[in-house]
Amino acid sequence: MRVERDKVVTIEYRMMDAKNELVDSSDYSDPLSFIQGRETVFPAIEKRIEGCQVGDRREFVLEADEAYGPRNEELIRVIPRDRFNHDGEVEVGMTFSAGAPTNRKPVTVIEVDEDEITVDADHPLAGESLNIDLIVVDVRDAVEKELADGVVQEMADVYAREVAAEERNTTTYSVLVKGPV
Structure with missing residues (x-):
């Protein structure tokens, strides 16, 4: 095939x-x-x-x-550190989820300094x-x-459905037989 x-x-x-x-x-x-x-x-x-x-x-x-796809420089954002919602150390290469609760996207930290954290929402292989x-x-x-x-x-699911369909399509007839068989 x-x-x-x-x-x-x-x-x-x-x-x-x-x-x-x-x-x-x-x-x-x-x-x-x-x-x-x-x-x-x-x-x-x-x-x-x-x-x-x-x-x-x-x-x-x-x-x-x-x-x-190609890299999209518009997907790079600089975020003030005090607005970056993460407790603990932030390092280049870390991945976080960002955006509205119904539309979260992964972002990768590409630069960190004392005041700002720069993230990139491009796919890492873009x-x-x-x-x-x-x-x-x-x-x-x-x-x-x-x-x-x-x-x-x-x-296994495909085979189980096929067996079930065959069983549903098989009609069994019962006949009353008189006398010795």
Whole structure:
């Protein structure tokens, strides 16, 4: 089966930054499953694996605009220290949640001095290209529920629903038999 729109695709992958440092990987976790064409992974990844089959390997570079986008200097804010709601030491590289309670976003501290703390709401990998090495480990048809809600189901749940549907569709007839059988 080939990777195409609305198929559930499972990949194992390694993502490295431009300095060849590991950013993300499926090495120590489950492989990543997604529905092709739904943009739950970078669309550029979907484009590069379209038509692949189980066992196919792809190595490529995602440019910044295909990954986390370009850096946006407007997302950098300087906050007076007395308005920064954190007890304790604040250091460069620390990540905090900022914004309205219904719209919180992660921010990273990029500069600290006695009076001000500068934070950046850009994704830490914004503006960077990423080296991707992946292998397609499974391709299957998506079930109706997956297509309806866009969420890949655990295979155990898919099989349980299939068994339950078969049991509902199996009709058992009982017949009264007279005499010896």
